[in-house]
Amino acid sequence: MQNKITSLFNIQLPIIQAGMIWASGWRLASAVSNAGGLGLLGAGSMYPEVLLEHIQKCQKATNRPFGVNVPMLYPDIDRLMQIIIDNGVKIVFTSAGNPKTWTSRLKDKGITVVHVVSSVKFALKAQEEGVDAVVAEGFEAGGHNGRDETTTLVLIPAVKEVLKVPLIAAGGIATGGQMLAAMVLGADGVQVGSRFVASEEASSHINFKNEVVKAHEGATQLTLKELAPVRLLKNAFYEQVQAAYAKGASVDELKQILGRARAKKGMFEGDLEEGELEIGQVSALINDIIPAAEIMAGLVKEFEMAKKAVARL
Amino acid sequence: MQNKITSLFNIQLPIIQAGMIWASGWRLASAVSNAGGLGLLGAGSMYPEVLLEHIQKCQKATNRPFGVNVPMLYPDIDRLMQIIIDNGVKIVFTSAGNPKTWTSRLKDKGITVVHVVSSVKFALKAQEEGVDAVVAEGFEAGGHNGRDETTTLVLIPAVKEVLKVPLIAAGGIATGGQMLAAMVLGADGVQVGSRFVASEEASSHINFKNEVVKAHEGATQLTLKELAPVRLLKNAFYEQVQAAYAKGASVDELKQILGRARAKKGMFEGDLEEGELEIGQVSALINDIIPAAEIMAGLVKEFEMAKKAVARL
Numbered sequence: 001m002q003n004k005i006t007s008l009f010n011i012q013l014p015i016i017q018a019g020m021i022w023a024s025g026w027r028l029a030s031a032v033s034n035a036g037g038l039g040l041l042g043a044g045s046m047y048p049e050v051l052l053e054h055i056q057k058c059q060k061a062t063n064r065p066f067g068v069n070v071p072m073l074y075p076d077i078d079r080l081m082q083i084i085i086d087n088g089v090k091i092v093f094t095s096a097g098n099p100k101t102w103t104s105r106l107k108d109k110g111i112t113v114v115h116v117v118s119s120v121k122f123a124l125k126a127q128e129e130g131v132d133a134v135v136a137e138g139f140e141a142g143g144h145n146g147r148d149e150t151t152t153l154v155l156i157p158a159v160k161e162v163l164k165v166p167l168i169a170a171g172g173i174a175t176g177g178q179m180l181a182a183m184v185l186g187a188d189g190v191q192v193g194s195r196f197v198a199s200e201e202a203s204s205h206i207n208f209k210n211e212v213v214k215a216h217e218g219a220t221q222l223t224l225k226e227l228a229p230v231r232l233l234k235n236a237f238y239e240q241v242q243a244a245y246a247k248g249a250s251v252d253e254l255k256q257i258l259g260r261a262r263a264k265k266g267m268f269e270g271d272l273e274e275g276e277l278e279i280g281q282v283s284a285l286i287n288d289i290i291p292a293a294e295i296m297a298g299l300v301k302e303f304e305m306a307k308k309a310v311a312r313l
Numbered sequence: 314m315q316n317k318i319t320s321l322f323n324i325q326l327p328i329i330q331a332g333m334i335w336a337s338g339w340r341l342a343s344a345v346s347n348a349g350g351l352g353l354l355g356a357g358s359m360y361p362e363v364l365l366e367h368i369q370k371c372q373k374a375t376n377r378p379f380g381v382n383v384p385m386l387y388p389d390i391d392r393l394m395q396i397i398i399d400n401g402v403k404i405v406f407t408s409a410g411n412p413k414t415w416t417s418r419l420k421d422k423g424i425t426v427v428h429v430v431s432s433v434k435f436a437l438k439a440q441e442e443g444v445d446a447v448v449a450e451g452f453e454a455g456g457h458n459g460r461d462e463t464t465t466l467v468l469i470p471a472v473k474e475v476l477k478v479p480l481i482a483a484g485g486i487a488t489g490g491q492m493l494a495a496m497v498l499g500a501d502g503v504q505v506g507s508r509f510v511a512s513e514e515a516s517s518h519i520n521f522k523n524e525v526v527k528a529h530e531g532a533t534q535l536t537l538k539e540l541a542p543v544r545l546l547k548n549a550f551y552e553q554v555q556a557a558y559a560k561g562a563s564v565d566e567l568k569q570i571l572g573r574a575r576a577k578k579g580m581f582e583g584d585l586e587e588g589e590l591e592i593g594q595v596s597a598l599i600n601d602i603i604p605a606a607e608i609m610a611g612l613v614k615e616f617e618m619a620k621k622a623v624a625r626l
Contacts, residue, residue, distance in 0.1 A: 001626070120530040120597075139452065140464040148531035151453040151464040153485035153494065154594040158530040161598075172466035181466065181494040183626060184619050217433040217471040218461035248561045281467040284433075285474075306497050310623045313314070313496060 001300075004166040005189030008112065008133060009065050009091060012036030014189030015179070015299060016135075016168060017196045017292070019069020019093055020143065021045035021278075022267040026054040027201040030061035031292035039066040040093055045264065048079045055087045065091060067112075071144075072097020085109050096144060099129040107132075114168070116191075118146025123159045134163060135191050138171030142194050142280035145222055145229045152182065160186030174282040176302025180310070192299070194280040199292045205270030208277055211235075215283035226251045227258065233277040237262065314613075317479040318502030321425065321446060322378050322404060325349030327502030328492070328612060329448075329481060330509045330605070332382020332406055333456065334358035334591075335580040339367040340514040343374035344605035353406055357384040358577065361392045368400045378404060380425075384457075385410020398422050409457055412442040420445075427481070431459025436472045447476060448504050451484030455507050455593035458535055458542045465495065473499030487595040489615025493623070505612070507593040512605045518583030521590055524548075528596035539564045540571065546590040550575065 005014040017032040018024065019040030029039030041058060043051050051068070058066050068089050073096050074080055081102060084092060092106055095116035106113045107130060115126035116135040123134050136159045138152030139145060150158070152171040160167055169187035173179055174195035182190050197204050198212045211233060222231045223241055232238060244257050258276075266275020290298075318327040330345040331337065332353030342352030354371060356364050364381070371379050381402055386409050387393055394415060397405060405419055408429035419426045420443060428439035429448040436447050449472045451465030452458060463471070465484040473480055482500035486492055487508035495503050510517050511525045524546060535544045536554055545551060557570050571589075579588020603611075 138464065140467050149534070150530055150594055151451065151485060152466050153464065153491060154453050154597060155530065157488065157490060158597045172464055175470065177470060177497055178466060181497045184490055184494045184497060184623060217463055217468065221462070281463055284467060284471045307623055307626065310497060310620055313620065
């Protein structure tokens with residue numbers, strides 16, 4: 001399975017594990033990299049010193065390439081990026097912001113830069129800024145999400161039509177069949193998020209992992225669009241938000257309901273009532289908590305089976 | 314390309330043309346059936362006597378199987394169904410309602426019945442009622458749409474896991490690559506809507522067809538969820554709806570803004586400002602108005618190319 005993505009990152013399989021807040025620490029990232037994919041640390045939920053610790057532990061746990069996902073809205077982003085540069089991280093995925101600010105500065109340091117987008121417009125913008133690859137993430141993805149609500153099935157071929165750099169599909173991919181579908185649509189590789197939340201190595205709270213396993217089709221919703229659209233499980237906190245909408249809540253009232261540290265409370269501390277539980281629609285297809293290496297092996301096996309099935313069509 | 318779907322309908326290609334309001338008359342349906350797919354008349358925008366005329370003209374225009382799509386909320390549904398039964402239509406697709414009411418009555422008359430759903434729950438319900446196949450339609454589809462907002466990439470494998478009858482994928486399918494992706498995900502066939510709006514034979518107004526061709530990624534939105542969720546182009550009418558939301562409009566006020574015959578005004582009469590223009594996200598990938606037979610040939614050609622590309626992965 002060698003292609004543009006495996007060459008770009010010097011990995012064995014074109015599978016990237018998403019750098020998710022409260023889930024993607026050194027244990028998960030190193031396990032995925034050791035299994036031949038690309039593990040990413042999720043810096044969005046880490047203080048700079050915490051990220052430093054995770055980078056150092058990840059370097060000890062694997063000799064293979066891994067990267068860091070950095071949401072550009074991170075308040076202390078200069079310090080975070082300095083840690084990444086100083087500690088020899090060679091791959092950075094940027095998201096939730098303008099790729100102009102950091103792409104060339106990181107590339108000048110010899111770092112491979114990938115930007116996550118949710119539309120054709122932002123894919124072109126990222127390419128203009130000189131990124132090495134683009135992740136195009138569809139509406140079905142968990143967590144923060146684009147305003148155009150374009151789904152992976154439409155977004156990937158639409159981006160592919162105009163993009164010259166390699167394209168990674170994200171959103172709705174948890175099986176080898178979905179991985180093959182994404183590649184049929186024009187992706188060179190896939191970024192998998194939700195499936196790795198339900199891994200043994202994810203730092204997510206076990207209560208949250210169990211909810212992901214239990215989730216059925218229709219269990220998530222994209223909400224809080226007036227603040228920043230986010231896909232989450234429909235738990236008690238979500239019902240609170242819905243009740244506020246029903247009463248015609250203002251943006252300020254929504255902000256107050258959201259409050260601070262809801263995501264940590266839900267995904268890291270395991271408060272299933274009051275916490276925010278960010279996960280993709282594809283949680284409907286996730287039925288177990290297993291080691292990351294087994295997830296990787298399953299993806300490859302299903303991918304190969306799906307390929308054989310195509311030959312019989 | 315013989316499979317469960319081609320056998321079920323006695324057709325050559327597992328491609329169904331959606332029975333869309335104001336687009337799917339006898340010219341389009343017969344052209345698709347003559348090209349080896351299954352053409353559907355869209356009864357949702359036809360008075361009973363108009364449907365009768367379209368059935369009779371379609372029967373003259375093709376010797377091959379065709380069907381009728383009937384939204385179950387149709388006010389005069391008994392008369393409509395009687396016309397379908399009396400005139401020897403052999404295939405009925407029901408949508409937007411409970412499959413319990415009509416499935417067995419139609420099947421008793423020897424009619425093949427397919428029900429359109431947007432969730433696993435409704436797919437199982439349709440199967441229980443004895444339908445011959447299910448269309449599972451994702452969030453990216455144009456027109457009326459489900460409340461769970463599950464995308465085709467997630468919905469198809471989720472439905473496939475539990476469904477015994479044949480499965481037809483809909484929503485976001487306008488190219489042979491997307492068709493193959495849907496079949497990789499577990500579909501036995503595809504229902505294609507938006508692509509056929511931009512056909513020479515569609516009865517849609519040329520102004521609307523031109524807008525579909527012009528539409529870019531992000532040009533549609535699912536809105537009016539408090540009434541019945543509908544995906545449409547973001548035109549002046551859509552902006553009116555958005556302005557009403559911004560002012561905190563009630564359901565009654567939204568109903569008043571929608572008014573009557575908006576869909577006809579937009580899609581059939583070509584009023585791009587005041588009309589409702591229902592189309593799928595995949596309009597982003599549609600760049601020409603061509604005969605239905607060319608659309609069919611293109612789908613097959615792209616499908617075969619995509620299959621070959623898979624073999625090289």
